[in-house]
Structure formats: structure tokens, C-alpha cells
Amino acid sequence: MTVAVETGTWQLDSTTSTVAVRHKTFWGLVTVKGTFAAVTGNGEVRPDGSAVGTITLDAASLDTRNAKRDEHLRSADFLDAAHHPEITFAVRSAELRDGDGVHVVGQLTVRGISRPSSFTGRLVGADDGSLTLDAEFSVDREHFGMSWNQLGMMRGLTTIATTLRFTRTAAA
Known part of the structure; x- marks a missing residue:
């Protein structure tokens, strides 16, 4: 699909967008999966066709369908949601x-620690009123101060999978 996306401002549709995580644990035998229930964001498509914006996750909204595990993931061992309630991805450029294919360059901030990040997503739908971007990329949780690893159970990278639907904001 080759689409020219309309310039202007776009708002994330949080009711149809998802941000999910996957991480292998128990020495790679089990994959823990979860989703963030509270996701917000916005963006701007510039006249040159590039885009900038921000996606924000409520760290305490991570749900893996296991209350005890979710409580631990929100603790200081992992997301430290009490002190760092938001996870942000600031998009510096999306082309x-x-x-x-959409090449995204930005900065991921987790637990107050920011790291550059880039990946290629896919524009899976676009018209004059909405656009949807699918992306999957991996992060090293240790780069964000999450080094808890009892008995070496949790190794490797965490995979982030997103489907982000944006709607065009009406001109003022």
C-alpha cells in the first residue's frame, strides 16, 4: 500500500489501540504476556510527510491476568510505577x-531512564480520517534498570507489539 497521509494533528484512539509485551521466563519455558490498559498519544504529520509525536502508557495498567505477578511487575523490581507512573515513547521521526513500511526513530523512557530506539512498523490502514500502524520491536529491560532475575529465570529481550490507531484532529 502506498498512501500519502494527510498533514496535521492526529490523536491516538485508545479504545482500538493496543500495546502488549511478551517475555520468556522460567529459563525460556514460559512466555509471560500482558497488555497496557491505559494508552494515550498524539502526533503531527508535517508537510514533508514525516511525523512526530508521543505515546504514553500508564505503567500501573499492565495486566498479565495474574494479580500477584502484576503487583510484582509494578514494584521497584520492575516498572516502579509508584515513582515512575508513565512509560513514554517520544517519536522524533516517522517516515x-x-x-x-514506517521507519520510526525515537526515545523510550521507562523508570525515568531514556534510551534511543528505532524500528520499522507497518502502515496497515489509512484514509483521510484515520491511520493504523502495527509495530513489533524488542527492548533490553536491563537498560532501564530492571535487573531483577531470581535464579537466572528471566533472560533475553522483552518484545513490544503495538497496534496504534490514530484519528485526524479537526482543524481549529
Whole structure:
């Protein structure tokens, strides 16, 4: 799909957008999966076709369908949601490339620690009123101060999978 996305401001539709995480644990035998229930964001498509914006997750809204595990993931061992209630991804540049590929460059901030991040997503739908971007990328949780690893059970990278639907904001 080759689409020219309309310039202007766009708002994340939090009711149809998802941000999910996957991480192997128990020495790679079990994959823990979860989603963030509270996701907000906005963006701007510039006249040159590039985009900037911000996605914000409520760290305490992570749900893995296991209350005890969720409490631990929100604790200081992991997300430290009490002291760092938001996880943000500040998009410095998003450019449509190779048909439906979207190259994204930004800064991920977790637990107050910011790191550069880039990945390629896919524009899976776009019209004059909405656009949807799917992306999957991996992060090293230790880069964000999450080094808890009892008995070496949790190794490797955490995978983030997103489907982000934006709607065009009416001009003022």
C-alpha cells in the first residue's frame, strides 16, 4: 500500500489501540504476556510527510491476568510505577518507506531512564480520517534498570507489539 497521509494533528484512539509485551521466563519455558490498559498519544504529520509525536502508557495498567505477578511487575523490581507512573515513547521521526513500511526513530523512557530506539512498523490502514500502524520491536529491560532475575529465570529481550490507531484532529 502506498498512501500519502494527510498533514496535521492526529490523536491516538485508545479504545482500538493496543500495546502488549511478551517475555520468556522460567529459563525460556514460559512466555509471560500482558497488555497496557491505559494508552494515550498524539502526533503531527508535517508537510514533508514525516511525523512526530508521543505515546504514553500508564505503567500501573499492565495486566498479565495474574494479580500477584502484576503487583510484582509494578514494584521497584520492575516498572516502579509508584515513582515512575508513565512509560513514554517520544517519536522524533516517522517516515513512510518502501510502500507501507514506517521507519520510526525515537526515545523510550521507562523508570525515568531514556534510551534511543528505532524500528520499522507497518502502515496497515489509512484514509483521510484515520491511520493504523502495527509495530513489533524488542527492548533490553536491563537498560532501564530492571535487573531483577531470581535464579537466572528471566533472560533475553522483552518484545513490544503495538497496534496504534490514530484519528485526524479537526482543524481549529
